[in-house]
Each structure stands twice: as structure tokens, then as C-alpha cells.
Amino acid sequence: MTGSILLVEDNERLTEMLRTVLESRGHQVKSAGSGDDALAQLQGQRFDLLVLDLKLPGMNGVELLQRVRRSAALKELPVVIMTGVFRGEDYARAAAKLGVEAYLEKPFGKDDFLKAVQGALERGPARKELSRLLLDLYKNGKNGMIELRGGTRVFVVGGEPASFSSPGFVPFLISANHLQRGDLEQFPPSRPGRLPLVEAGLIGYDDLLEQSRLFLFRALVEALLQNQSPRFTPDITGVELPLTPLSLPRLLHQAAGTASFDLAPYLTSRGALCPVRTPEYFRLANLLNMGQEEVDLLQRLGQGKTVQDILSDCDTPARGAALLDLLARMGMLSLAAAPAQDQQPDFPQKVLFNRPIEEVSERRAEAINFNDLVDEVSESIELVVGKKGMAAPLSATEIDFEQEVQRDYAAIQDKNYYEIFGMTPGTFSFATLKDAYFAKTREYSPEKFMQLSGDTLGRAQDVLSHYANAYNTLSSVIAKERYDEMLNADTVGLGGKREDELQARIQFQSGKVFLEMEDYGNAERALQDAYTLDPNDAQTSAYLAWSIYKNPGNQRSQGALEKCRMLLSKSLQAERNADAFAFRGWMLLDEGRDGLAEGEFQKSLKLNPHQSHAQGGMRLIRERREAEKKGLFKRIFG
Template sequence: MKKRILIAEDNPQLAVSLKTLLERRGLDCDIAADGVSALTRIVRQPPDLLLLDLRLPRLHGIELLKKLRQSDKTRSLPVIIATGIYKGDKYLQAARKLGVRHYLEKPFKGAELLAAVKAELQPGKTEGQPFAAILAGAFLDRFSGRLQLRSPQQHCSLDLIDGRPVALSPGITQPDFGSWLQSRGLLSAEEYAWYRHAAEGRHTALVEMGCLTYPDLLQEKLAWLSTELVAGFTLPSPAVKRHPYRLPPRLQVVAVNVPRILYEGFHHHPPTGDGLLARHGGEYVALADNYYRYVNFLCLEEEEKKLLPRLDGQRTLQEVLAGLDIGRALLHTLDKLEMIRFAAQPIPAAEPGERPVRTLFNDLEIEADAVEEKLESFGDVLGGEEESAAFVMPAENAASTESSDSSLAAEVRRAHAELQGKNYYEVFGLRSGEFSFDLLKQRYFKLTRKFGPETLMQLGGEEAALVEEILSTVSNAYNTLSDVVKKENYDQLLGSDKIGLGEAGDERFQARIQFQSGLTFLAMEEWEEAEKALQDASNIDTNNGIYLANLAWAIYKNPNNAQSRAMRDKARQLLARALTLERSGEGFAYKGWMHLDAGQDSLAEAEFGKALKLDPRQVLARRGLKQLREKREQEKKGLFKRMFG
């Protein structure tokens, strides 16, 4: 029996396209154009899967999802969210709390949707397959979970997030990561024994022992995993069973150094007051056991390193800090991670114990002129850290909630009105001549927290749409002002114009900024950045032939696309459409070079000629014709040499 999918989407063209795509895969699909219709159909006959757009008329997609999760009949209904408005990790996490595993941000590719549908509707496979097929299949499906691989010679588990391997146990050629390090002379026998047994194979123990720095640990882990996966190609068609994880799609796998993040967080955002000193200033302070677990994950300034030897348990906190010119970031970090302890009487400081510590990276250098190598600052990362979001379930029939919602709605309307007619600097209360990136970042995150998911999920109707407009403007303003190239172009284009929510030209103005940035990146041969900026411009002004022509050239020249026939074809198709919309010198020049690269010299010469008719100074076209002339001269010389040499 065919699986039934309900597509809740108010864009009729997109809904029909999705229906066609899924029906070609043997699925039965219905379309609901608004939230009320979707809810009615689900209650009448629940489908096997709901493909849900969040911004639906009559009943918002978020409210529809909440209602489904409140009913026993539909609580476990698989849902795939497809949205072009609610983007970012906060929304992914919020959706996950309502049982949504697959969260697609528009525009998405058909393959992404099909992979999500397959993951929701089909159980894992158990038949034997070549290792290459297993790995490629999981990657293409963007599978998140554990693969259990079994063959006569090998049983192992491979963990993946978004189709990318992150862990393997045991290895293919080595039993574990530590054994691989020992085989390369990076671990001694004693260190490996402690790592495997006392530390139970915990990779971060290698940093605790001072065998590897944290960046080296990450690099070695990736090298080991890559080597083992290549060795997996020698396995004879193992049987595989999938165990999916409930993780959001497009999860960016980043190995986070938590102690360093805490340190930077306290450094950039210190707690108000000095409660730690007030509570423990007169108490004795000493190193605790956790000190040796986490201290090597920190990279301290020379003045901060002077604090550590003083934490011997024989001095009070006030005595320890006397004469030191340091902030409180390190102290708060040590306290938060329980790396220090306090007592009313002198106490002994902790020792490394059985852990074979090779090096403590933050010990003071003996030589006065020794230079400490500093790790990269995480300040910008921490500036973007935000609290996790959750879809808030409003209490029903609660007068206090209604009053709160009314107040919140009024605040949203007031904030929206205040943004009318403001330029991007004014959105954040800044002036062009007094620009501060730190202040920009601080006010950006203040605004996005204020009008983030928790606010949005409490609103509906007109106020929710206003929040979306506010966030869109704030995001556009921040993305422009935080990028040096885009900011420079914005300053040139801004002049005396006031661009904001109240101006109809806001989106096209933003497109011009992105286009100018794209041209700058093209001139610098920063192809990937050019592609991103020009794609943004083309997404806003979809029928601008000049934007599309330059986007096609950026895609074509991007080295990341060099081996992708699909991307090369996409570039040619975009360029053909661009020239249909607007005949331009650069468009014909780009087309000429594509022909020239393909060895089609006559076609290339014709396109260069068209380019120069429209723009006699077109540099790329002139360069192309010059190369053609030089090539023909060389061919003539070669022919003459063969005939008379």
C-alpha cells in the first residue's frame, strides 16, 4: 500500500512541484493550502507523513504542530518542516523538542527532501553491501545515527551526523585511536595503557596528560578516522543496520572546547558585581582534582599564569589576587568547572594522581625571553552564542498569559514602527562615523534574543509577521555592516537615502549591496565568497540578467565546483537565462570563455565578438581574443616546422 503524505504549503506552485516530485517516487500526496485545512484532514485521516510549511494562513504552522503533539492520535506523526523564514540552530532545536527530526530551510534541493522522506518512512537496511556503497549512501541520505557493520572479519560501529562520520569503534586496522597514536610514536606504552584502561579510551584524556594540544588532538582524530575509513574499503560487503538519532538536519559538527568557551564568555561578558570575591574572599583556595582534567584546555596570558602557583591552599583568595593585574575571567572559569575549592582553614592542593601528565601547557616559562604561542581567540564565536530556544506551550484560559501576550504584541508593534525609515546603522543606534563592531555585535544579539523563537512562538497573526520583518531587517543590517566589503559598498550606496522597513526599495537596495560585494570578490578572485554574495543578490532580484550572469561566472570559476559536472551545467544554464533577460558584454564574455575552455574556439570567438560590440572595452573578451590569436600563431609555427623543419 502506498504511503500517504500531506503537504501543508500555501504556495500553490511549490506545493504542486513537491507533489509531483514525491508521486514520481511512488508516494500518494495531498495538498492543504492553509493550517485549518491541514488540521481537518489530519484529524479525519492521519497521513503517514506531514510536510509542513510554518508560515500558513488561518492557522500558523507552529500552532498546528503544537495541536498535533497534544493529541494522542497524532503525537507520534512524523513531520518534516520546510521553511524559508525560521532559519538557524535555535529553530532546529525548538523543532526537535516537538519531535521533528528533519528541518529543511528553503530553498532546498529535491535530493534533501527525498532523503528526509526516506529516513522517516523506511526502516534501516540489514543486507550486505560494499563498504563504499554504505558510506556513500549514508552521506547522500545525510544520515544521522549509528551504523552497525558486520562481516566475518570485522564488527564495528560507525557514528555519523548529517552523513559525516564522527566516530568509529573499533577501528579497521587499529583497535582504537590510542593504538594508532602509539604506532606513530605519539604515545608511550605507559600513556596508552592509562588512556585505554583508566581513562576508558576518552580522547580528551590525551590533552589532560599533555600528550597533545587540543588543536593537535582534533587534527589527529580526523587523520585517524580518514585512514580507517579508507581501510574499510577492503571489507567484504558487510551487513549494515541503521539506528537513527533524533538530531536536526544540517547540524554543523564542531568539536567545542568548553573550558575555553567559558573563559572567553566570562572575559567578554563578566558577571555583574564580584559575587565570587564577596563570598570567598576571606577563605583559603586550592587546586581541586578537576584542575588537572581541564587546565590544558585553556591558553592563558602570562599574567594569568602567575595565579596558578598561588592556589596552594595556604592563602586566602584576597591574598592570592593581591598584586596581580588580571580580570576575573580565569577565576570564574576555575570556579565554574570546580577546578578550585574553598575552605575556612588551610587545605592541601590536589595533585595529578595516577594520571601521567607529561606537560602542563599553562605553567610559567622558566626562560624570561621564551615566547608562548597563543591559540586563536574564540571571542567572535562567543559573541554569537545564544540561549537555546523552545517552543513555548501557552497556558489555556489564563488571564495572566493573555495580559502578557497583549503587552508583548504591543511591544512588537512599537519596535516595528520605530524601525520605519531607518538605515542599517540606525537599526542598531549607531552612526557611520562612530562605528564599533563590538557594539554592533552586542546590540545585534540583544535584538535577536529579544525577538527570538521564544517571543515568536507566543505570537500569532499580524504580530508574528511583524516579528519576521523585524528579524529580517536586523539580520540584513548585521550581515552588511559586519562584512568589510559589504559595509564599504553600503557606505558608498547609502548617501542621503533612508532605507528601512518603510521603504519599498529596501530589498533591491540590499541586492545592490550584495551585487557590488560580489563584483569586488570576483576582482579579487575570491570565487566562493563571490558566489555567495551574487546568489544573495539574485535571490532578491530574480530577473536581473546582470546579477545572474556574474553569478554564473562565479559558480563556473569556483574551484569547489571544478569536478562537479552538475554545477558546471548549472552555470551554463544560468548564463543562458541571464542573456535571455539582458544582453550584456560581461555575459557574452563569460560564455566565450566557457566555450574556450571546452576547446570550441570558433564559438568562443563569436561570443567575444558579441561582447565587444556591446562594450568595446570589455577586458575579458579582449583577453580571450588575444589568447585565441596567440594559439593560432603557435599552431601556424608548428605546421611550418613540420613542413619545412
């Protein structure tokens, strides 16, 4: 570790010798020949280490050390003492009480000197490798200021980067064309800082926030990649406005994905250990935005596998190792010598975003009980005829109603939708349709329906469904147009399965039109009818899921969400299709699982490069990432 060192020694020859030794190791060295000169330099510039001779002209070294320890800004500065006069353990113990890191008695060797300097720099509370420093600040929720190379000062509030000041910010704005050099010269800001740029009308406030977050993000990522060991001061006096906070776990995760990682030494030291999740994993995981490969890797945790085992199945072991290393340093994983079970969250958690995509199996038919069937049928009847005007409870015999069901079932087999209601395309009217439909369905009251059984029950359901399909088709201008087109093509009237296939196609096309119109309620009804008629069609399953998901009436329904997932899984099991991948991508995107959503959109576009939903999803992900770098959280999520 290198640093900036102030060497205080009145012997010029010794000063030059020590300076040469230190500079040969990469340290930046300034020197002072007296205590007064040293104090002036300490007050005017930040140093990482003070190397101090106790016998000095004027203010001696002991008095200088006392002043350093009484100063709020200097009290944690590491100090190495050199002395040829104050010898013995008593002096060393007294110096240690003043926070002296090492006490060297002259004459001393070069190796001892370098060991003392290096140890003081490494143990110094103000100097740590940046990643470790940021994690320490985050875990302890500390405030303070970090000084990066180039004079950029980062203010940390509550453990997270929240603001900065930097001489490089204005040149950054000029290079990005957010600020014109000529305007800056003609309308110079009234005082230092970033807000005066807005006061002078040189940049808008929102644009300043965006560019400030982008600059802070880039400055910290560059410092992390350079493995800087900056100076930290536990003081935020003079924090510069406006505040531009960044999520530290997200920042470290993105930086870890960018940096190169030395895999061999990591496997040597960690390869035989077994990583398991800690409660902190669940607390921080939702702050990260992991990709599919990272999520897949994490699913191998807690299975008794070692780091070596986990990474052996990874396409990019170095990136996987970097992720495991980061999560361990953040306290999200513990590395045990023997296999252990994952711990569980110690707080209520609704959703863990960085988890695999759930493959939901379709409910088996026998899992649907009789009450479910009655509720579904009753809802279908109420949809058209309403709750009023239903037939009175059954007064005729069950046999009479069963015979009526059989006659109705036979009557619909070879008729098109107009003929079912006693009309032709030429005599059609909405009023006639409504009256005819009501007349046919009023006899199928819930009370009568519940008394049926066996084949008659199934046929009654088919009749009622056929009436509803016919009514829904002819009462909708869009669906009626599709139906008339198919009538003219002589595809109607074939009866049986072909009739069902025809109706399924009509309702499917109608549902897609309603989706384009953003009429999600009618879209869901039309596509549900299509699915009822043809439940094995992959496209129908996918579009029905999308209509349910987009219908505002289903937004708070967990059951509706589970049905969407089941339908999409079923669609993809039947056929890998671009629409299902795209719709599942949007569901993941809305959950905040951008990495997994991107994977689904890529699968969709691989099958169909023109799939509009997938294109829109990828576009939004790119905008979000750029906005995250620029700080456009308000625009994206507001």
C-alpha cells in the first residue's frame, strides 16, 4: 500500500536518504525541517502518515505530536517516531498512548523502517482499500468524507455515498456538452460548488442532478477498479449540495461485474469451503439486479457444494467467483468448512426478486371441485343476463329439464351463431339478439343446473357455453366482423370439433384486437372463451395470460397472477414461442427482476426479432440502466 507521507527530520542528509527509500516504494513524500514547518504543512494538506523525529529545532517533536492529537482533523493520523535521544521502553509506552504506530530508535535499518511505515499505513483508520472502506462505512452506517485521487471528495451519509465536490466536475460537464465553455466565461458562477451553476442559468437543476449522479458513480467505480486506498475523515462538515445518493450494494455489485478477478488464488484459499446464505443475504439481495447466470449460480448454494463445485458448473467462473467474493464480504454469505443449511430471513419478506423463474404447473382437472364448477357457471350466466330476471326455482320434474337439455344440445350441433338465435346476417339486430339469448338462458338457472349429473350435466354446460360464445361473438362489433368473414369463407356449420376450432380462432383474433385497443376486460373474456375451446393452443394460453395480467381488475389478485404464470408455463411447454417469452419478461420486469427479464426478452427476439413487446422491454431496460448511471430514478420509477 502506498501513501502520502510527511517526513519531519532536521538532518538533511538523513532526510534525503529516507526520502529516496520511500519514493522507491511508490510513496509520495514531502519533508519538513522543523516542528513549525511540519504543522503548517499538516494544516494545509492531507497526509496518510507522519514520520517524526522527536528532537527538532523550535517546536520539538513531542509538542508537535500533542498538537496533532488535539486536532479533530489530525487526531487519527498514523505516526511513526524516529529518535536518537529518547530511548527505552518508557518513552515507547508514552508515545503509544498518543497513538504512535511504531517507535524506531536510531540507528535503525532500512527493512525495519519500511516495515514500520507499511504497517502504519495498513493499520491506519483513515487508509483502507476503497471497497473495504465503503463496506465498513455501510455496515456501521457512518458519516464522513473520502478523498479520492485528483481531489474528488465523496461525502458519505449513513454509510452510503450521498454527495461530492470535485475540480473535475465542470470539465466533465463541458466534455459531455452539458455546459459551454464560452457561457462559463461570460457568466461565471458567484461561488464554488455545483448549485451556483444552476443559479447562473448554466444548467437546469434536474440535469445537474442527473449529471452529478453519473459523475459520482463513475468516480467511485474508477477508484474501485484502480484499487485506490483513499483517506477517510469522519466529518461531513461542508457537505456540498445537492445530495445525489447512490445505493452502495448496487454500486459494488456493478463494479464487481466490470473488474477483472484473479480466479486461481481465490480457489486456493476458498475453493474447499461451502458457501451458505445468511439472513443478511435476504436483506440485501433485493437491492441488487442480477442476471440469469448469477441467479442460476446462487441456486447451487446450500446444497453441501463447495466453492469449487459451484464454479465448475459456471460458464464464466471468474465472474462467478467475483460475485461469491463480494457477497461474502458484504456478509450475505458465510463460508463454512463443512456443508451447512442456508439460514432464513429474520424479517417478513414478500418477494425475493433475484430468484429463478417459477415454472407453474397447470392445475389438474381432478383438483377442481364441484363448487368451483358451479361458481364458474353462475358467473357466466350473470355476465349476460344479470342477477335479476333469473328463472324461479325448479317446479317441473328433473326429467323434463334433462329432456330439454338434450333437445337444446341436438339443436345447436349444425347451426351457425345466427341460426341458434333464429336470425340470419340480413335480419340481425342487437335487440333481437338480446331477447333471444335471454329467452334461451333463463331456463338454465343455477338451481336447475345443480340438480343435473353425469352426461346431462356436461351437455348442459356445453349448451350454456355455446349460447355464451354465440352471444359474445355477435354482440361485439369486432368479433362479429371476424365471424362474418369466416361465414363468407364457408367454414361454418361443420359442427363438432371443427365448430369449436372456428370459434376458438374467432375469439382469439377478437381478444388480440381488444388488447390492441387496451380494452383488457373484453380481451380477457374473448381469450378465455378461446382457451376454453382450445386449451392446448400455445398462442391462446400466452395471450390469455397477458390479458389477465393487464386487466386492472386483476391487479391485486394473487390468484390471477398465479394463473398468468401457469398459462405462460403451459404455453412454453407446448411450444417455444416469442410471445410467451416476451409476456413473461414484462412480468419479471414489473417485479424489478431486470436481469431475468432481459433473458426472457432475448429468448423472444431470438425466435422473432420483430416481437414488439420484447423490443419495448429491452428498450426500457437500456433506459433504466442509463438512467441508473445518470441518476434518473425519479423519471423511471416516479
